Amino acid sequence: MGAAALGAVGVAGTAAGKAMPEATALAKLRAPRNARFVADETQTSFEDITSYNNFYEFGTGKADPQRNAQALRTRPWSVTIGGEAGVTGRYTLEDILKPHALEERVYRMRCVERWSMVIPWVGFPLADLLRRFQPTSKAKYVAFTTLHDPRQMPGQRAGWLEWPYVEGLRIDEAMHPLTLLAVGLYGRVLPNQNGAPLRLVVPWKYGFKGIKSIVAIHFTERQPPTSWNLAAPDEYGFYANVNPAVDHPRWSQASERRIGASLFSATRPTLPFNGYAADVAGLYRSMDLRRWF
Amino acid sequence: MTVTQRYRWLWKPLVFVAALTPALLMLAGAFGIAGRRLGADPVEALLLTCGKTALNLLCLTLTVTPLSKLARLPQLLRLRRMLGLFAFFYVLLHFTVYLVLDRGLDGAMIVADVAKRPYITLGFVALLLLLPLAATSTQRMMRRLGRRWQSLHRLVYPIAILAVWHYYWQVKRDVTEPLIYAGIVALLLGWRLWHRRRRTPVTSTYGSATAPERT
Numbered sequence: 001m002g003a004a005a006l007g008a009v010g011v012a013g014t015a016a017g018k019a020m021p022e023a024t025a026l027a028k029l030r031a032p033r034n035a036r037f038v039a040d041e042t043q044t045s046f047e048d049i050t051s052y053n054n055f056y057e058f059g060t061g062k063a064d065p066q067r068n069a070q071a072l073r074t075r076p077w078s079v080t081i082g083g084e085a086g087v088t089g090r091y092t093l094e095d096i097l098k099p100h101a102l103e104e105r106v107y108r109m110r111c112v113e114r115w116s117m118v119i120p121w122v123g124f125p126l127a128d129l130l131r132r133f134q135p136t137s138k139a140k141y142v143a144f145t146t147l148h149d150p151r152q153m154p155g156q157r158a159g160w161l162e163w164p165y166v167e168g169l170r171i172d173e174a175m176h177p178l179t180l181l182a183v184g185l186y187g188r189v190l191p192n193q194n195g196a197p198l199r200l201v202v203p204w205k206y207g208f209k210g211i212k213s214i215v216a217i218h219f220t221e222r223q224p225p226t227s228w229n230l231a232a233p234d235e236y237g238f239y240a241n242v243n244p245a246v247d248h249p250r251w252s253q254a255s256e257r258r259i260g261a262s263l264f265s266a267t268r269p270t271l272p273f274n275g276y277a278a279d280v281a282g283l284y285r286s287m288d289l290r291r292w293f
Numbered sequence: 294m295t296v297t298q299r300y301r302w303l304w305k306p307l308v309f310v311a312a313l314t315p316a317l318l319m320l321a322g323a324f325g326i327a328g329r330r331l332g333a334d335p336v337e338a339l340l341l342t343c344g345k346t347a348l349n350l351l352c353l354t355l356t357v358t359p360l361s362k363l364a365r366l367p368q369l370l371r372l373r374r375m376l377g378l379f380a381f382f383y384v385l386l387h388f389t390v391y392l393v394l395d396r397g398l399d400g401a402m403i404v405a406d407v408a409k410r411p412y413i414t415l416g417f418v419a420l421l422l423l424l425p426l427a428a429t430s431t432q433r434m435m436r437r438l439g440r441r442w443q444s445l446h447r448l449v450y451p452i453a454i455l456a457v458w459h460y461y462w463q464v465k466r467d468v469t470e471p472l473i474y475a476g477i478v479a480l481l482l483g484w485r486l487w488h489r490r491r492r493t494p495v496t497s498t499y500g501s502a503t504a505p506e507r508t
């Protein structure tokens with residue numbers, strides 16, 4: 001079972017959908033929990049994780065993605081791998097996923113807008129996938145692209161961002177063991193509004209780095225453009241590491257509101273690298289994090 | 294019923310209940326009454342609902358005078374003070390939610406916010422300007438200040454501009470709604486400019502456009 005089964009069971013997930021999908025309408029995934037990557041905190045509820053989303057392809061309101069993403073067809077799906085790599089080409093989602101065993105990891109997610117969640121993802125390390133395509137020595141960065149299809153993604157008819165959405169990581173960030181490609185959450189196939197069928201999760205960076213509904217992965221020599229950085233370069237950097245000491249120009253990043261917490265205890269301090277400093281601070285040792293925000 | 298009675302016993306209570314409703318719904322949501330919820334991010338929900346309601350009431354307050362002229366219903370002016378005070382009430386709630394629930398009364402962070410974040414500075418200035426208006430909203434103050442009352446209460450024009458600007462600046466990307474509010478405020482203030490220019494002093498039937506409410 002595992003990822004190989006996802007191709008088949010995923011169909012049930014997409015067919016489930018006109019109305020708001022209950023958890024039970026999404027196919028189950030077999031994914032043992034990886035105890036090394038479990039944030040020991042109260043998990044955000046399935047309902048909150050799937051009804052409070054930023055996914056501008058489906059509208060700018062937090063409830064828009066749940067409402068507008070249900071018609072997205074996630075099968076068939078293919079992912080193009082290109083750039084500085086020994087093996088490139090267009091692969092079906094099933095081919096992409098087949099060799100990988102799925103696991104569950106509970107990660108904190110910190111949005112640049114000052115809210116946070118704790119999410120039990122199902123996925124596999126991005127590094128395992130990237131290695132299969134034999135990146136060359138010129139592969140200094142990895143660039144990702146979201147599906148561009150305004151008929152299925154009504155938000156793409158508006159010009160709030162340049163479409164398609166693009167994101168990128170430095171190769172060492174992409175190969176880091178914390179960096180995950182997710183295909184599910186709460187033990188079930190990823191709901192469309194959370195970035196089905198395949199999305200990136202980089203828990204020490206602001207949420208917008210976690211690009212959704214990925215259709216292309218390219219190895220590049222130069223730093224690739226990223227959507228929010230293109231939209232407002234002084235507000236959103238390429239690195240976007242969670243950092244309480246570096247404010248967004250319009251608001252402080254020193255604290256955050258935990259989704260689902262009670263009204264009077266929602267606000268908590270934000271941690272450097274979202275609490276993953278011990279694992280990732282070394283990646284940025286010689287960098288001025290104020291400049292490279 | 295006389296006009297005065299109708300306003301005292303019917304219209305004013307109706308407007309009072311309508312203006313209080315958003316606060317009651319938020320209260321119900323906060324305590325889970327009648328199955329209401331504030332959603333995934335309750336603090337944000339309270340902050341935004343209070344801010345939006347304050348702005349709506351501010352716009353409504355500014356609509357009273359033009360509407361009373363255009364519809365030839367001078368008695369509408371009797372509702373204006375209540376709308377204005379409710380706008381102030383929701384700004385105070387908005388500010389309290391920000392101070393207590395969102396920033397957890399972190400003094401240093403709040404001072405830094407007000408000083409450094411333009412959109413919060415604008416909101417804060419709007420709040421400060423509202424204070425003297427609320428304080429002088431009584432009949433007694435109106436009489437005491439006489440003509441100066443009118444000049445003072447023209448502060449509501451810059452307040453409305455600051456409020457919309459504050460809204461516009463805090464939006465991340467989609468500025469559609471703030472622009473709609475900007476249009477509404479431009480219309481309401483533009484009407485006053487146009488009206489003032491056109492008006493000849495004697496033909497004004499209902500007194501000045503900014504006349505205090507008389508009951």
Ligand code: HEM
Pocket residue numbers: 337340341342343344345347348351384387388391407413415416417418419420423452456459460463
């Ligand atoms: C006349 C006074 C004010 C009015 C009419 C007002 C109105 C608004 C409105 C309409 C919004 C946007 C709501 C939405 O997006 O739906 C907003 C947001 C906000 N206001 Fe105000 N405001 C005022 C004063 C203040 C003050 C004094 C503060 C704090 C010092 C403040 C802090 C905020 C914050 C932090 C937000 C952003 C909420 C978020 O996006 O997380 N406001 N306000």
